[in-house]
Amino acid sequence: MKTSSALALTLALAGTASANPIVRSSKWKRANLQGLDFEIINLARNLESLELNYWNQGLKNFTDDDFNNAGYQGFRQYLELFRDQEIAHFTVLNEAAGEGFENCTYTFPVTTPYDLLAVGQVVTTVGEGAFIGGIANLTDSPSRQTGGAIIGNEARQNSLLRQYLGLDYFNAVNFDTPLTASQAYSLAAPFLNCPSSNPPIKFHKIPPLMANFTSGSTPHSPGDEISIMWDSSSVYLGEDVHITFLGDVYSIPQPLTQNGDGMGTTTLPQGINGTSILVATNFEGGGPIPDKQNFAIGYVVVA
Ligand SMILES: *[C@@H]1O[C@H](CO)[C@@H](O)[C@H](O)[C@H]1NC(C)=O
Ligand SMILES: *[C@@H]1O[C@H](CO)[C@@H](O)[C@H](O)[C@H]1NC(C)=O
Ligand SMILES: *[C@@H]1O[C@H](CO)[C@@H](O)[C@H](O)[C@H]1NC(C)=O
Ligand SMILES: *[C@@H]1O[C@H](CO)[C@@H](O)[C@H](O)[C@H]1NC(C)=O
Ligand SMILES: CC(=O)N[C@H]1CO[C@H](CO)[C@@H](O)[C@@H]1O
Numbered sequence: 689m690k691t692s693s694a695l696a697l698t699l700a701l702a703g704t705a706s707a708n709p710i711v712r713s714s715k716w717k718r719a720n721l722q723g724l725d726f727e728i729i730n731l732a733r734n735l736e737s738l739e740l741n742y743w744n745q746g747l748k749n750f751t752d753d754d755f756n757n758a759g760y761q762g763f764r765q766y767l768e769l770f771r772d773q774e775i776a777h778f779t780v781l782n783e784a785a786g787e788g789f790e791n792c793t794y795t796f797p798v799t800t801p802y803d804l805l806a807v808g809q810v811v812t813t814v815g816e817g818a819f820i821g822g823i824a825n826l827t828d829s830p831s832r833q834t835g836g837a838i839i840g841n842e843a844r845q846n847s848l849l850r851q852y853l854g855l856d857y858f859n860a861v862n863f864d865t866p867l868t869a870s871q872a873y874s875l876a877a878p879f880l881n882c883p884s885s886n887p888p889i890k891f892h893k894i895p896p897l898m899a900n901f902t903s904g905s906t907p908h909s910p911g912d913e914i915s916i917m918w919d920s921s922s923v924y925l926g927e928d929v930h931i932t933f934l935g936d937v938y939s940i941p942q943p944l945t946q947n948g949d950g951m952g953t954t955t956l957p958q959g960i961n962g963t964s965i966l967v968a969t970n971f972e973g974g975g976p977i978p979d980k981q982n983f984a985i986g987y988v989v990v991a
Pocket of ligand 2: 742743745746749795796797798799804
């Protein structure tokens with residue numbers, strides 16, 4: 689009898705495990721998220737859903753041959769892995785944040801395997817930065833622990849993407865860069881169109897700026913020139929605005945020379961490496977930059 693009930697229990701557990709392969713913390717399940725805790729975890733589930741849909745679209749769009757012919761030998765298997773990892777992240781956050789979330793419409797500037805890796809590299813950088821910044825403001829301990837557990841995974845995805853892209857995938861930065869919730873949301877916002885029935889993302893949406901190196905080559909050196917573009921019909925950058933480079937633990941303002949309608953140039957400062965987030969601001973402090981003083985936001989890939 690004993691043996692058979694133990695066996696029944698084993699089978700029951702095995703059944704649960706195979707139907708439901710995601711490990712959940714019992715502490716986390718009891719999480720009762722309030723106020724800013726809820727807002728941060730709601731943002732995090734939106735970012736994870738974006739990533740999940742990103743890798744899913746990539747799987748639909750590109751075959752093994754597409755990656756191999758583009759020089760990314762054997763990459764597609766990692767796409768499947770990343771997709772599965774994002775299902776796990778999304779599921780855990782969605783359970784914590786509660787009912788009411790439906791997929792948004794996700795649109796990405798991706799037409800080639802290169803685009804998929806290059807934009808994916810930025811998406812994972814933003815995901816990591818969002819969790820690092822978010823953890824600083826979460827008061828709920830299971831939320832902090834789960835956020836921390838996800839960061840390492842995002843970082844490994846980012847490293848692999850960087851390695852395939854021929855970017856510095858290990859050495860460049862000592863610390864990953866925290867983003868405020870508004871910064872992370874704003875970098876993702878151009879890709880998102882969510883149903884109005886979804887719990888809203890209650891952070892400030894900062895308009896985009898585009899940044900491209902116009903001198904040097906990857907890996908870039910301090911002093912290399914960067915052209916900056918923004919939509920002057922919706923964004924007014926005052927005369928005294930600077931471009932603040934966020935990278936590693938640094939927040940370094942550089943002068944912006946405005947040389948046309950919605951156009952200007954700046955240069956890469958010393959100490960900024962990897963993928964840097966660029967914020968147009970006249971805030972004089974180090975960081976985080978107060979929401980209302982992020983006038984526009986974008987990024988450049990330095991190394
Ligand atoms: C949302 O999209 C993901 C990825 O494409 C898919 O796996 C999931 O089933 C979708 N969820 C709903 C509720 O449609
Ligand atoms: C997949 O292809 C569709 C249709 O061409 C495109 O709109 C979308 O941005 C692509 N997404 C990814 C992640 O490759
Ligand atoms: C933490 O919250 C404060 C107050 O809402 C906000 O000013 C700050 O930007 C937040 N920090 C991060 C990293 O999101
Ligand atoms: C980036 O980091 C690498 C490796 O530490 C270093 O050689 C390079 O000078 C750094 N680049 C910049 C722009 O600081
Ligand atoms: C002219 C040019 O190269 N523009 C690119 C600058 O970078 C953005 C991304 O930040 C691209 O979308 C543009 O095509």
